[in-house]
Each structure stands twice: as C-alpha cells, then as structure tokens.
Amino acid sequence: MKGYQLVLAFVAFVLVGVFCLRPPELPQWDTTVNVPLYAGTFRLGDLLDSSRFRANPDSTIQFSWSDSIGRVSADGVVDIIEVSENSTIGLADLLIVGLPVADGGRGLDELLGRPLPDSGAKMTIPPFTVTVDCSLELPDVEFAEVASGLLDVTVRNYTGLPFDSVTLVLPFARVAFGAVVAGGSVGRRLPLGGCHVRSPVTAQLVVASPGAGDTIVFAKGDSLRVELGLDSLTLVSGRVRLPEVSGGRFCRVGLATSKPFRIDSIAVKDGRCRVRLRNSFSVPVAARLLVPQLGRDHRRELPAKGETTIEVDLAGCEAGNRSRTNCLLEFEVVAEPLSAGEFLDLTKQDRLTIDWLTEELGLAYVAGEFQRPVYIASRLETLPPILPPGVRGVRIPEADVVLDLESGIGFPLELLVDLVAHGDGRELRREQRTLYLPPARDEGPSRTTHVLPVENLINTGPELVTLEYHTRILGQGRYDAGAGLKGRATMSTPMRLAFEDDTVAGPARPVTLSAEHRRLIARHLVEAEVTVRVSNHLPAPFAGWLRLAPAPVDSGARPDLTPGHGAGRYRLRDGDPGRAP
Structure with a gap:
C-alpha cells in the first residue's frame, strides 16, 4: 500500500514539473468579420444604349438619335454627250455669177446668101427661111460640167427686115423665139443643168422672115446678133476663170443626252465647240465662221491644201x-476661193x-422630261443600335424613323427605301x-x-439595322446645276418596353x-461565406446568376485558401430584396 502511494506521488510530481516549467503561450480565438467587397447598381439604362437615351422630367425614357443623310446631287444625270459632226462646202456649193457673155451672129448678106x-x-x-452656123465664145469658160444654172439668150435684130421666128440650136439646149421686129430684140432665160459646156459653143441659127419690098434700104453691116450668157452656175468640174465667188453652209450643233430625256430648253455654263476647216482647193480660200446666236465672227485665210481650227466658247x-430639232446652236461657214483671175x-x-x-x-440648267425613271444615287446607312451588345429579348412597342427631306431638284423624285434587320449572318426581316418627293419650285x-x-425590325433582336435607299428622278421639270437632295433621319420616341419571362438578358x-x-x-482568411443582396426596383421581375470563380492572386498568396467555385440563382419580384447563397 505504501509502495502504491509512492508511485502516485512520483507521477504527480512529474506532471507538476512538466506543466509548471513550460513557458506561457499567447491566447488564440476566432473572429467573424463582415468585409464589404462590392456595391453596384444594374440600371434599366444598362439594357439600353445610354448614349442615346435620356430620362425625361416625368420619369419616362426617350430614345433620341438624329443624323444627316448623305447629300444626293443630280449633276450628271442629264449629260449632254459630246457631239462630233462634219459637213463640206464643195465645188457645187459655189454659186458663180457675173460671167462675161458670148456674142456672135450672122450678117444680113449671110442670111440672104x-x-x-x-x-x-x-x-x-422675098420670104425666106435659112439655117446658118455660128460660134459663141465664152471668155471665162473653157470647159464646164454644169450641175445647175441659168442660160440667158438674147437675139438682137440690127436689120430692116422683120423675122417671124428665130431659133438657136445649142449642143445642150434649143432656144426658140417668136417674131423679132426690125431693129428690135428678144430674150429668154432657161434653167440649165446636167450638161457639159465647151467654149467656143458651136450653134445653129434658124431664121424665118416674111421678106420686104423695095422701100427698105439695107446696109452692108446689117446683122442678126446672139448673146449667150451663163448665170448662177454651180459646177461639178471644169476649167474656168472664177469671178468673186463664195459658198456657204449652215451647220447645227446637235444635242444628245446619255439618258432618255426630251430637252425643252437648255443653258450652257461652260464648254466649247471646236471647229476645224480643211481646204482641199488648189488655191487659197478665205473662210468666215459666223455664230449669230453668240455674236461671234471669225475670219481665217487657208492656204491651198491647208487647215485651221477655231474654238467657240459656248458659255452663256x-x-x-x-x-x-435638238439643236444647241447654228453657225455658218462661208468659203471664197482666191483665184487671182486665173483659170482653175x-x-x-x-x-x-x-x-x-x-x-x-x-x-x-436644263428643262424637259424624262421618258422613263432614271436612278441617280443609292445610299446605305446603318441605324444606331437601341440595345447594347449582349442584351436580348427587349420588346419595343413603338419606334419610328422620321425622314425630313429637302429637294432642290426641279423634277419629281422617288425614294425606294429598304429597312433590313441583320443578325447571325443573315437577313432577319425586310x-x-x-x-414621293415633289419637285422644287x-x-x-x-x-x-x-x-x-x-419596331418590328428592332424586335427581331438584330445585330444591326440598315436603311438603304435608291433615288430616282422622273417626269417633267427643270434642273439647275448644283441642285440636290438632302435631309436628316431622326429616331426620337418615348419608350415603353415590354419584357417577357426568360426573354430579356443583360450582359x-x-x-x-x-x-x-x-x-x-x-x-x-480561414473560411468565409459570400453574401449577395439584390434589391429589384425595376417594373418587372428579374432572375439572375452569381458565379464565383478563382482569380489570379499575388505570388505570396496561399492557393489553398483561394475561394472555390460556387454558383447560386436568384429571382426577384418588383421591389423585393433577394439573397443568393
């Protein structure tokens, strides 16, 4: 018994020694700390494009966007295309007048034999009829192929005999006269053309006379004379000595448009008409270019086989x-060969x-009528997004694009407008x-x-909405240079948003x-609990997700204490607070 007590005493002494001799330790305890990590607000405006929405004093939300439409000009719609034309002043266009006449005939003794x-x-x-030859020499004509002209023949009776008839037979004409009294003369003018004339002209003179009694005294110099003249000639060819002669040609500068357009009137702001004259005569030619409409008179002398160019400013x-007639203006060119009195x-x-x-x-300006509509411009505009990227399911009951257009074009216009919603690489709705735009006055x-x-386009949930329009001009009117179509596109409307269950999702x-x-x-941190409190002040219930995920930490952090993955779903009614685990 005594030994057992000794053992107990020894054990008690050892225990007292162990515990009493250790140094004292600091106390430890756990503390719960609430640390605010984040506070934020998810507003209704986060579902919309805040740069284009504003809150009105009555707490309504209004979308506002306005932008100018690219200006459309009609310049070039009625293009007057360049016109290249030509004409000639040929030999047949030279009107030859004033050639000297041929004079011939027969004496009375030759008629009487x-x-x-x-x-x-x-x-x-006694009465007689006689045929005699005569030669008529044209001083300035050796040979002529006559295109057109006049033949002048005059018979002069320098005798005391009366003649019942006188006929002149030419290689290219027959000219008959009636009675020619003693001492008298008769003449005729006949058209001439399509014939050849060579000088001297060989002719026959057929004369008939009633005769005379012995009361008439005849002189040796009595004769019957014939005068032959060529007037107002145009030639095909020949060898002649030209008097002062000229030929002219009226030319028209035509109007032609690249579009089916009838021109009623036109005014030219700038431009020119280049006129080139080329002389193929063997003599120099004096040329004159007359533009009465512009008051222009240009004169040039072209050498034989030479050419010149005249520029006519068409401004005004x-x-x-x-x-x-589709004619912009007329001009006249007059050509005068300079022959210096020589045979040509x-x-x-x-x-x-x-x-x-x-x-x-x-x-x-130009006034007239389009024969059919003509497209003058196409534009493609992208409307601004009402909803930011990532927001889906918002329904807008009413939204309008307002086009305010101003046309300075004096023709009616039509705008063919295509509104297209695009999404997922395809067309969602069109x-x-x-x-119709009336003409300017x-x-x-x-x-x-x-x-x-x-609204039907926006409610398809598109990635973008495009506004494409094609402008065409039609009908009758007047267009002034520089006139165009301009305007603004505006989208401004109070918003009433419709939300359906599980349709609206914010980013x-x-x-x-x-x-x-x-x-x-x-x-x-030893352990923690994340508490999320959400209060809904929107006019519709919302549900959402909270996800906790690892994030990179500083190099000194202990990865085993990083919060792990977690997720919780919360649903809120209007005005109710909520809590997600």
Missing part, C-alpha cells in the same frame, strides 16, 4: 427646243471640209417603302416628312476584387 454693096442697097426681098449659250482646174474633190466637236459641256426647295415604323457584369482585398484574404 448674096453680097451687099458697101454703100448699101434698096431691094425687094441658251437654246429652246420646242421644235424638237476644178474637180468634184475640191471642197472645204468642216468638222466640229463639242467638248466639256457643263449645264447651267420592310420596303416608296417615298421657283420659290424654293420642296420639303417633306416621312415616318417609317421600325454579364464581372466583378474583380482589388489587390489589397486579395492580399488580406490570402493571409488571414
């Missing part, structure tokens, strides 16, 4: 076209060639409209407003802890 004494004689002459040229060999190849070309025509441009509903909002928070958590 008997000589007359030098002193004359008083005799009785105005023309009406009611007669439908003329051929049908001799001519003055006229070439003219309009260049760089700019219109001040709506088409045709808008003298008092100013026409202004119109067009409202295009777009995820990542929340990242600060570096200081991450260091504190890594050094001191």
